[in-house]
Amino acid sequence: MDADENLPRRKDDLAEQLGKQDLDPLSVDELNERIRLLEAEIARARAKIQYAVNHRASADALFKR
Template identity: 50%
Template sequence: MDPDDLPRARGDAASLLAKESLDTYSQDELIERIAILEAEIERVRAHHARTAEHRRAADAFFRPRESD
């Protein structure tokens, strides 16, 4: 995938990372970078799950009541 095809993240940090040359990194540095990025992906996924649950709870609370 071409980095230019990635959606733009708030602050554009992800697109800056995607455009960075990896040629100067050693094998060990690349493995460390992957671990850091995987940890960040997990953090974002966890936050997304929390906010999605919050949204579901709010939607359920504010759902119009059924009339009898």
């Protein structure tokens, strides 16, 4: 568990703002583009997680934790 997990989310958290956005005015094409962009962001976040896990495992192995 990271120390940051105990901190409250920032008031300008973009993920929270995205979840509150009204989707009604968007066309099907706009919604599909939004999904494409969100899927790309999910892939980027997953890659960052994998990098962090691998980095941590390498550090643990180096220092024999």
